[in-house]
Amino acid sequence: MSSGLPTPVPRPTLETAPFWEATAEGRLLLPCCDACGFVIWYPRMFCPECGSTAVHWNEASGAGTVYSYTVTRKGQGAYRDAGPYVMAYVELAEGPRVMTNIVGADPATVHIGQAVRVVFDDTGEGPALPRFTPA
Amino acid sequence: MPPVSIRGRACIAGVYEHPLREIPDRTVAQIHAEVALGALADAGLTLGDVDGYFCAGDAPGFGALSMAEYLGLRDLRYLDSTETGGSSYLIHIGHAAAAIAAGKCSVALVTLAGKPRTGGAQPGGSGAFGSAPEFAFESLWGPTVPGNYALAAQRHMYEFGTTSAQLAEIKVAASQHASHNPHAFLRDVVTVEEVLASPMVSDPLHRLDCCVITDGGGAVVVVSPEVARTLTRPVARILGHGEATKNTGNGRIDLTYTGAVWSGPRAFAEAGCTPADIDYASIYDSFTITVLITLEDLGFCERGRGGAFVADGGLLAPHGRLPFNTDGGGLCNNHPANRGGMTKVIEAVRQLRGEAHPAVQVPDCRLALAHGTGGALSTRMGSATLILGRDE
Numbered sequence: 001m002s003s004g005l006p007t008p009v010p011r012p013t014l015e016t017a018p019f020w021e022a023t024a025e026g027r028l029l030l031p032c033c034d035a036c037g038f039v040i041w042y043p044r045m046f047c048p049e050c051g052s053t054a055v056h057w058n059e060a061s062g063a064g065t066v067y068s069y070t071v072t073r074k075g076q077g078a079y080r081d082a083g084p085y086v087m088a089y090v091e092l093a094e095g096p097r098v099m100t101n102i103v104g105a106d107p108a109t110v111h112i113g114q115a116v117r118v119v120f121d122d123t124g125e126g127p128a129l130p131r132f133t134p135a
Numbered sequence: 136m137p138p139v140s141i142r143g144r145a146c147i148a149g150v151y152e153h154p155l156r157e158i159p160d161r162t163v164a165q166i167h168a169e170v171a172l173g174a175l176a177d178a179g180l181t182l183g184d185v186d187g188y189f190c191a192g193d194a195p196g197f198g199a200l201s202m203a204e205y206l207g208l209r210d211l212r213y214l215d216s217t218e219t220g221g222s223s224y225l226i227h228i229g230h231a232a233a234a235i236a237a238g239k240c241s242v243a244l245v246t247l248a249g250k251p252r253t254g255g256a257q258p259g260g261s262g263a264f265g266s267a268p269e270f271a272f273e274s275l276w277g278p279t280v281p282g283n284y285a286l287a288a289q290r291h292m293y294e295f296g297t298t299s300a301q302l303a304e305i306k307v308a309a310s311q312h313a314s315h316n317p318h319a320f321l322r323d324v325v326t327v328e329e330v331l332a333s334p335m336v337s338d339p340l341h342r343l344d345c346c347v348i349t350d351g352g353g354a355v356v357v358v359s360p361e362v363a364r365t366l367t368r369p370v371a372r373i374l375g376h377g378e379a380t381k382n383t384g385n386g387r388i389d390l391t392y393t394g395a396v397w398s399g400p401r402a403f404a405e406a407g408c409t410p411a412d413i414d415y416a417s418i419y420d421s422f423t424i425t426v427l428i429t430l431e432d433l434g435f436c437e438r439g440r441g442g443a444f445v446a447d448g449g450l451l452a453p454h455g456r457l458p459f460n461t462d463g464g465g466l467c468n469n470h471p472a473n474r475g476g477m478t479k480v481i482e483a484v485r486q487l488r489g490e491a492h493p494a495v496q497v498p499d500c501r502l503a504l505a506h507g508t509g510g511a512l513s514t515r516m517g518s519a520t521l522i523l524g525r526d527e
């Protein structure tokens with residue numbers, strides 16, 4: 001899909017390549033600790049809760065709620081001409097609070113506690129950006 | 136063995152705030168040198184007396200190594216380039232006090248300088264941001280500096296009913312203080328209505344909820360009690376220091392508090408006092424929300440009650456509940472190099488010396504607190520608290 005927002009292209013690293021490869025297929029992966037079960041964010045091959053390096057990828061449900069948000073009137077960099085856009089923290093059903101955008105909604109209607117679901121904005125170069133839209 | 140403490144074992148003997156807010160004709164290194172000389176002169180010392188040097192990411196080139204050479208500091212025994220953004224300088228002063236208490240140095244110089252207003256964006260220490268492991272998982276969604284504070288403000292309003300008018304009271308108090316400061320970048324007194332009518336930058340933060348962007352700099356000289364006894368100007372005794380980091384908490388961030396919940400109690404415990412004992416507070420004010428949450432975290436009011444605490448002139452000098460940022464703070468006076476920690480300490484020292492502007496000087500100011508918040512409220516920050524006492 002395309003939300004109309006800028007789609008800067010992520011640069012996958014040795015640790016995050018599987019995450020970004022999955023976004024190209026419309027799947028949101030979350031790293032989970034084999035040792036303690038913690039769902040880790042941001043993605044890394046290390047569990048910051050228990051120190052384990054045994055981490056595997058689980059597919060997220062894509063469901064979440066808005067934890068906080070702001071309507072940025074003027075962005076910078078790739079977002080310089082994006083006009084008002086919503087930057088937010090969404091709390092995923094699996095636990096992590098992730099920075100993202102709320103798209104497909106009038107910014108004036110976005111609110112804390114709002115149910116949202118993931119959508120993927122194609123960057124045109126493989127990876128897609130996970131964003132969220134009202135459920 | 137009793138716990139080792141810096142309490143009373145080091146003093147701030149000299150401070151200097153660059154008087155200009157636009158400095159197009161000098162390099163960042165030149166401004167570092169200018170403020171270094173200013174603070175040393177204020178202390179009654181010279182570059183040749185300095186045996187400890189502290190700077191952060193705003194220092195050009197190879198940081199402390201480049202600046203030590205530029206400044207001609209030949210006999211350095213102690214170096215520290217801790218980088219936590221705008222709170223770095225409070226951490227430096229705490230570290231300098233510890234180094235002095237341990238006998239590692241006796242005259243420590245801390246400098247800050249930068250030119251974000253006329254020199255283009257050169258945010259020191261940011262060269263490696265692009266390689267930070269968290270970078271991709273934030274930058275791709277267009278975060279801005281105001282946006283990274285607005286997220287915290289929005290959540291605070293949701294959980295506690297804090298209002299934009301309450302946040303505006305913080306700017307109003309700062310503007311009243313700045314009206315007495317001839318060097319302040321913004322000297323006009325503003326009203327709550329004017330703050331609320333200023334353009335929305337990133338909901339719920341208006342333009343007048345944001346600090347100024349200024350060139351400038353500042354420096355502090357920390358000395359041992361033995362050195363202090365040879366000097367004539369009044370010193371500020373360093374009684375307590377606390378520092379902490381807070382981050383996204385492995386993806387479970389809580390936006391309603393800052394690292395001050397840890398740095399504050401550490402500083403109060405070392406100083407042996409409580410928030411009720413503080414006569415004057417310099418509170419980091421990158422945005423109005425930074426002040427409000429920090430006041431709660433430091434224990435000046437209950438969690439969630441910051442809005443009521445700052446309302447009705449609560450922060451006004453000299454007679455408010457807690458006189459704050461009497462130079463006008465980052466909101467009106469100065470935010471050199473986009474880093475407000477140094478000027479927080481400098482105004483606290485002015486208050487303890489009785490050298491603040493008479494209109495805002497707190498009578499019989501004995502105990503002052505200075506707090507820095509570097510980084511961003513909505514992601515990761517370095518928090519640092521200093522408690523300073525008047526020369527006795």
Ligand SMILES: [Zn+2]
Nearest residue numbers: 033036047050
């Ligand atoms: Zn684990």
